[in-house]
Amino acid sequence: xxxxxxxxxxxxxxxxxxxxxxxxxxxxxxxxxxxxxxxxxxxxxxxxxxxxxxxxxxxxxxxxxxxxxxxxxxxxxxxxxxxxxxxxxxxxxxxxxxxxxxxxxxxxxxxxxxxxxxxxxxxxxxxxxxxxxxxxxxxxxxxxxxxxxxxxxxxxxxxxxxxxxxxxxxxxxxxxxxxxxxxxxxxxxxxxxxxxxxxxxxxxxxxxxxxxxxxxxxxxxxxxxxxxxxxxxxxxxxxxxxxxxxxxxxxxxxxxxxxxxxxxxxxxxxxxxxxxxxxxxxxxxxxxxxxxxxxxxxxxxxxxxxxxxxxxxxxxxxxxxxxxxxxxxxxxxxxxxxxxxxxxxxxxxxxxxxxxxxxxxxxxxxxxxxxxxxxxxxxxxxxxxxxxxxxxxxxxxxxxxxxxxxxxxxxxxxxxxxxxxxxxxxxxxxxxxxxxxxxxxxxxxxxxxxxxxxxxxxxxxxxxxxxxxxxxxxxxxxxxxxxxxxxxxxxxxxxxxxxxxxxxxxxxxxxxxxxxxxxxxxxxxxxxxxxxxxxxxxxxxxxxxxxxxxxxxxxxxxxxxxxxxxxxxxxxxxxxxxxxx
Amino acid sequence: xxxxxxxxxxxxxxxxxxxxxxxxxxxxxxxxxxxxxxxxxxxxxxxxxxxxxxxxxxxxxxxxxxxxxxxxxxxxxxxxxxxxxxxxxxxxxxxxxxxxxxxxxxxxxxxxxxxxxxxxxxxxxxxxxxxxxxxxxxxxxxxxxxxxxxxxxxxxxxxxxxxxxxxxxxxxxxxxxxxxxxxxxxxxxxxxxxxxxxxxxxxxxxxxxxxxxxxxxxxxxxxxxx
Ligand SMILES: [Cu+2]
Numbered sequence: 048x049x050x051x052x053x054x055x056x057x058x059x060x061x062x063x064x065x066x067x068x069x070x071x072x073x074x075x076x077x078x079x080x081x082x083x084x085x086x087x088x089x090x091x092x093x094x095x096x097x098x099x100x101x102x103x104x105x106x107x108x109x110x111x112x113x114x115x116x117x118x119x120x121x122x123x124x125x126x127x128x129x130x131x132x133x134x135x136x137x138x139x140x141x142x143x144x145x146x147x148x149x150x151x152x153x154x155x156x157x158x159x160x161x162x163x164x165x166x167x168x169x170x171x172x173x174x175x176x177x178x179x180x181x182x183x184x185x186x187x188x189x190x191x192x193x194x195x196x197x198x199x200x201x202x203x204x205x206x207x208x209x210x211x212x213x214x215x216x217x218x219x220x221x222x223x224x225x226x227x228x229x230x231x232x233x234x235x236x237x238x239x240x241x242x243x244x245x246x247x248x249x250x251x252x253x254x255x256x257x258x259x260x261x262x263x264x265x266x267x268x269x270x271x272x273x274x275x276x277x278x279x280x281x282x283x284x285x286x287x288x289x290x291x292x293x294x295x296x297x298x299x300x301x302x303x304x305x306x307x308x309x310x311x312x313x314x315x316x317x318x319x320x321x322x323x324x325x326x327x328x329x330x331x332x333x334x335x336x337x338x339x340x341x342x343x344x345x346x347x348x349x350x351x352x353x354x355x356x357x358x359x360x361x362x363x364x365x366x367x368x369x370x371x372x373x374x375x376x377x378x379x380x381x382x383x384x385x386x387x388x389x390x391x392x393x394x395x396x397x398x399x400x401x402x403x404x405x406x407x408x409x410x411x412x413x414x415x416x417x418x419x420x421x422x423x424x425x426x427x428x429x430x431x432x433x434x435x436x437x438x439x440x441x442x443x444x445x446x447x448x449x450x451x452x453x454x455x456x457x458x459x460x461x462x463x464x465x466x467x468x469x470x471x472x473x474x475x476x477x478x479x480x481x482x483x484x485x486x487x488x489x490x491x492x493x494x495x496x497x498x499x500x501x502x503x504x505x506x507x508x509x510x511x512x513x514x515x516x517x518x519x520x521x522x523x524x525x526x527x528x529x530x531x532x533x534x535x536x537x538x539x540x541x542x543x544x545x546x547x548x549x550x551x552x553x554x555x556x557x558x559x560x561x562x563x564x565x566x567x568x569x570x571x572x573x574x575x576x577x578x579x580x581x582x583x584x585x586x587x588x589x590x591x592x593x594x595x596x597x598x599x600x601x602x603x604x605x606x607x608x609x610x611x612x613x614x615x616x617x618x619x620x621x622x623x624x625x626x627x628x
Numbered sequence: 629x630x631x632x633x634x635x636x637x638x639x640x641x642x643x644x645x646x647x648x649x650x651x652x653x654x655x656x657x658x659x660x661x662x663x664x665x666x667x668x669x670x671x672x673x674x675x676x677x678x679x680x681x682x683x684x685x686x687x688x689x690x691x692x693x694x695x696x697x698x699x700x701x702x703x704x705x706x707x708x709x710x711x712x713x714x715x716x717x718x719x720x721x722x723x724x725x726x727x728x729x730x731x732x733x734x735x736x737x738x739x740x741x742x743x744x745x746x747x748x749x750x751x752x753x754x755x756x757x758x759x760x761x762x763x764x765x766x767x768x769x770x771x772x773x774x775x776x777x778x779x780x781x782x783x784x785x786x787x788x789x790x791x792x793x794x795x796x797x798x799x800x801x802x803x804x805x806x807x808x809x810x811x812x813x814x815x816x817x818x819x820x821x822x823x824x825x826x827x828x829x830x831x832x833x834x835x836x837x838x839x840x841x842x843x844x845x846x847x848x849x850x851x852x853x854x
Contacts, residue, residue, distance in 0.1 A: 167647075199648065239652075246686075247656050247853075251818055258774040259781075283747040285718055467687060470717040523717050525745065528650070528686050535650055618650030 067124035067208075068305025068312075069109050094211075096131040098138050102152065104174075104196070104206060105145040111307065112300045116235045118205035119146055119196070125305050126229055126329060127194075127208030134189040134215040140182040144174040146201075152182070153197040154210065155367060155565075156351055156585035159184040161605025164567055166197045169606050169623055173198060189214035190351025191227075191325040191369045192585075200238030203331035203614055207231070211325065212351070219503055220347045222323035222373060226314045230326065230364070230385050230394050232299040232333040242615050245293055249527040252295045255389060255414050256287060280419075286471065288416040290524060290559050291485065293615060294332045296392030301333065303385065303394040311405060312396040318378045322398075323347070325371050328364045331614035334561055334588075335385040336363050336487060337370075339398065340409050342381050344372040346495055352583040353503035362495035363388070363484055365563035365588040367612040370495075374398070382406035388486055388561075390414040415486045417559055423473020423592030456512045456551060462540070464533035468619075469521045469557065476555045479593040480575055484561070497573065497588075497595075501580035506572060509581065512551035512598060516542070520589060520611070520620065522558045529611070529619035536621035542609065544601045544626045553596040556589045562616065563588050566624070568607040572598040586612055601626055655683035656853060661811075663849025665827065674699040674845065687714045691722060696729075704730040704797070706766075708739055708755075719744035726757055733796040735759065763791040764799075778815040782825075784808065793834065800834025805841075813851055821851045 107120040121127025132138050144150040151173050153165035163184045167173035174180040189212040196206035209227045234241060244251045257278070265274035281288050306312040316322050324344075328335060338344075338361040346357045348371035356373075364370055364385075380399035387393065390411045397406040465472070481498035482488070522529040531539070544550060552571070554564060565586040572581035574596045581598060589595050604626050611620035661678035676697045682689040689712040696705025710724030722741040727734055737757035746752050750769050757764040768786040775781055785808045792801045799805075811825030824847065831841045 243652075243654050246652075246654055248818065254777045256774055256777060258776055260776065279748070282749055285745055285747060285749060467714045467717055525718060526686055526714070536648070537650060618648045621648070 067126055067128060068302065068310070069107070069111075069118075069120070069123075069125035094129040094131055098132075098136050100130055100138070100140040101143070102127070102140060103143045103145055104150050104152075104201075106147075107205070109205075111233045111302070112235060114235055119150075119201045120205045121152075121208055124208075125205045125233075126231060127206065129209040129211060129227055130194070132186045132210065132212045134186050134212055137183065137185045141179050142174060142182065143179040144176055147176055149173040149175055149198055150201060150206070151196055151198045152194050152206070153567075154182070154192070154194050156192040156369075157184075157210070158187055158568065158570070158603070161568055161603065161607060164605075164607065166567065166608045169608050186212060188212060188351065189218070190348055190353075191327060191371055192351050193229075193327045193329055193367075193369065195329065197608070200242065200331070200614055202329075203232075203234065203238040203241070207329045209325070209327050209329070219353045220323060220371065220373065221321065223320035224314075224316055225323045226325065227304065228314075228324050228326045228383065228396070229302075229304050230328045230330060230333070230335050230337075231302040231305070232294070232330040232387075233302050234294075234298045234300070236298050238331070238614070241294060241298065245527045245615055249293065249524050250287070250290075252293065252297045253287075253289065253291075253389075254295065254297055254391070255289050255291070257289055284422075284471070285525065286422070286559060288418070288421075288559075289414070290417070291389035291414060292332065292334070292387065292391070293527075293560070293613070295389055296387060299333065299387075299392060301335075301385070301387060301392050301394035303383065303396045306396065308393060308395040308408065313402050314383070314396065314398045315402060316376060316398065316400060318376075318400060320375070322374050322376065323371055324374060324383070325369065326364055327369045328366050330366050332366065334363060334365050334388040334563075335394070336361060336388060336412075337383070337385045338362075338409075338492065339374060339381050339383050341379075342374050342376055342398075344374055346499075347371050347373055349500055349582060350584040350586060354582060355501040355503055355580070357495060357499045358493070359495045359499070360492035361487065361490075363487060363588070365561060365586065365612070366614075367563055367565055367586040368584075368588065380404040380406040382408055384409055386411050390486070412486065412490065415488065417485055417591060420477070420479070420482075420593075421485055421559060421591040422471065423476040423555075423557070456515050458515045458517060461516060461518070461532055461542075462534060463519065466533065467526070468523050468528040468530050468535065469533045470523045470525065471557050471559065473555060473557050473592045473594075476557075476592055476594040478595065479590055480595070482590065482593075484588075484590055497575050497582075500573070500575050500582040501577055502582050505579055506581040507579040509572065509598065509600070510549045513548045515551040515553060517553045517555060518622075520554060520556045520558055520562045520564070522560070522616070522620070524559065527615075529616040531620055531622055535619040536610075536623075537619075539622055541606070541623040541625045544599075544624055546601055546604060546626050546628050548601050550599045550601060551596055552599060553594055554587075554589045555594045556591055559591045560613070560616075561588055561590060562611040562613060562620065564610070565612045566599065566607070566609050568603040568605070568624075568626075569599050569601060572600075574598070604628070651686045653683065653685065655681070657681040658851075658853040660851055661849055662852070663823075663847045665845040665847045667843050667845030672848075676847070676849070682712065684712070688712070689720075691724075702731055704728075708741075710739060710741065712743070716744070718746075722755075728797055730797045735761075735794060735796050737764065761792065762794050762801075764794070765789045775812075780813050780815065780821070782809075782811045782813065782823075784811070795838075798835070798838035800837060802833045802835075804833065804835040805829065805831050809847065811847065811849075819853050822849070823851060824848050 109118045164170040192210040195202040385394045483494040607624040609622045665674040693708040708726040710722040712722040726737040741755035743753045770784045773781045807829045809827035813821040813823035815821040
């Protein structure tokens with residue numbers, strides 16, 4: 048009704064159904080009777096639309112990779128149903144918890160009153176077993192978002208789903224068809240068992256470690272002394288340049304809309320159509336690199352917010368990020384290909400005019416090792432001593448224009464601790480906005496970087512920051528301890544924000560892992576180099592050994608969560624934010 | 629119907645914890661060496677174990693170590709119970725008690741140990757034992773060299789020294805023994821890896837008057853943990 052006539056004529060909104068691969072048989076009282084329920088049927092399921100929703104969290108038997116195992120699901124689906132909202136509506140969601148433990152649903156990226164945010168012990172007390180909690184809030188934004196449990200590791204075992212919010216006014220993104228593409232890392236292992244293994248042996252899932260054979264090939268390419276020095280440097284620091292992911296395809300089956308690569312979910316189209324694909328990374332721990340071989344993608348939105356269109360071949364999507372892209376395929380089958388950052392597996396589907404067509408899968412790229420720049424040492428090509436040549440990011444490092452004038456606002460000192468929980472300190476962290484990141488450097492494709500992102504709307508009128516806070520992302524990979532400023536969540540005082548202020552937040556990543564940092568309740572206006580086009584995001588990927596800055600207008604009262612979205616980093620790498628009047 | 633995985637996950641799912649705890653209590657047991665050896669006319673009658681277990685948290689743990697060997701007519705073991713505290717990113721300090729046995733006799737010690745990962749990824753442990761009779765020192769180092777992702781070559785060395793003779797243990801003052809080995813294991817899964825290798829053990833100096841050992845052995849065993 049509110050739509051622009053031309054847009055509405057071209058658009059058949061979400062003509063395909065949202066997808067849930069598992070419509071499951073659920074266990075209302077698991078363990079009774081002694082006999083196991085039959086494995087569930089895998090099929091597509093419907094999207095829910097309207098202003099009132101009923102969601103039930105329950106234990107469900109699923110069979111993703113050959114064994115019957117228990118998942119925690121929303122309405123018996125994996126992933127949960129896609130909820131379609133309309134900007135300007137007030138939505139009411141009744142969430143019933145039939146799990147044997149407390150639970151919650153958090154509306155990721157949604158701007159709402161804090162007691163509707165769904166984070167146990169911060170926003171509310173959680174949803175006790177058998178109870179129903181009713182969420183009710185006005186929808187004040189549009190785009191692609193998602194929801195998930197914020198309790199324990201329930202997200203890993205299935206409590207997550209996509210949110211699609213239709214704009215009240217004209218959508219700057221015009222398309223004929225609209226698909227949700229959710230990415231997920233399913234494991235038959237219990238999430239607690241995964242976490243325990245990481246605590247006992249942090250390299251448990253890493254089957255891409257350096258071997259003697261690698262050394263021989265390095266000697267061949269670099270010469271004996273350079274190879275030895277290169278290796279010695281990492282070993283001296285007791286770090287591995289192959290620490291790309293903590294958890295890998297060794298235990299994960301990567302799912303696209305709930306389907307394995309072999310099950311081959313299809314996005315159908317008619318030739319000549321513009322198709323909008325709403326990518327959402329709902330994984331617990333997996334960063335994906337996404338491309339559709341043979342097809343250019345135009346990025347039109349990041350984390351739900353429209354951006355100036357950028358034409359690319361490939362993009363990296365960190366846990367919890369969303370990207371909307373437009374594609375205009377020809378009359379043939381294409382593969383939607385999402386390989387995990389450490390290349391231990393991939394999720395894939397087919398984009399084709401007909402259901403019987405199948406797109407061949409491309410080969411996975413070889414994994415790339417981390418460089419000295421990823422340790423926050425050296426950096427650009429030609430710098431960094433023994434690492435010469437290892438760090439190639441195309442042009443120079445792009446940095447925000449205001450880096451030089453960062454002292455124009457005061458930096459609020461915060462407690463900092465270095466000790467058992469911190470193994471590394473980035474000696475020379477840099478803004479690396481135009482660095483596509485490890486695994487995507489120099490691959491011959493046009494890869495999206497944060498430097499490419501420009502807000503669709505002007506941010507020229509945004510006020511300058513009143514002050515800055517600097518947060519170091521810290522950890523000890525060997526002991527699998529994670530923290531912010533060297534202080535884990537359990538020992539940390541809340542961060543204090545003041546209502547009405549404009550903050551600049553700078554992250555320094557003192558670890559060798561990527562951390563997607565997520566601030567609840569307020570937008571993160573990312574400095575990507577154009578002050579007048581700051582990009583609105585809810586989750587910001589912080590590259591290893593790098594720094595990155597964004598602005599936050601503190602316009603939301605209450606208490607909020609602020610954390611890394613890697614599920615097994617989150618318990619330590621977390622802060623409570625208190626917005627004071 | 630696969631009832632077994634179903635039941636197993638049911639048990640696990642029932643424990644799906646609700647609270648966010650970055651440092652849950654955990655316990656683990658590692659049998660680093662469980663092997664049989666052949667050398668000096670013996671035919672695979674020499675049994676060796678090297679087992680450790682701990683329960684605890686990121687910083688604080690209770691550790692149990694047991695290392696020893698058994699052959700016809702002889703046996704010896706070293707057993708420790710310690711409190712372990714992480715004091716640096718790669719280092720733990722441990723304090724506790726040790727009981728050593730040799731052919732039925734036993735000797736008690738108070739122990740302080742340093743355990744950690746030195747640069748270049750050598751796993752090391754240095755332990756100082758004290759009782760009324762003597763002070764003893766034990767140092768061991770192990771390196772894991774990956775030939776492939778699952779095939780691991782492990783050189784290992786252990787040295788022992790005593791401040792004075794400890795007759796019950798058949799140990800003489802000074803550097804008393806050296807033990808070094810090279811083992812090649814294959815990790816079918818991380819938790820289970822059979823291996824083969826060679827080991828060399830020798831007694832040194834004053835200890836030779838109790839037991840003159842100079843022995844190269846072939847070894848075969850398994851490494852496992854859970
Ligand atoms: Cu993280």
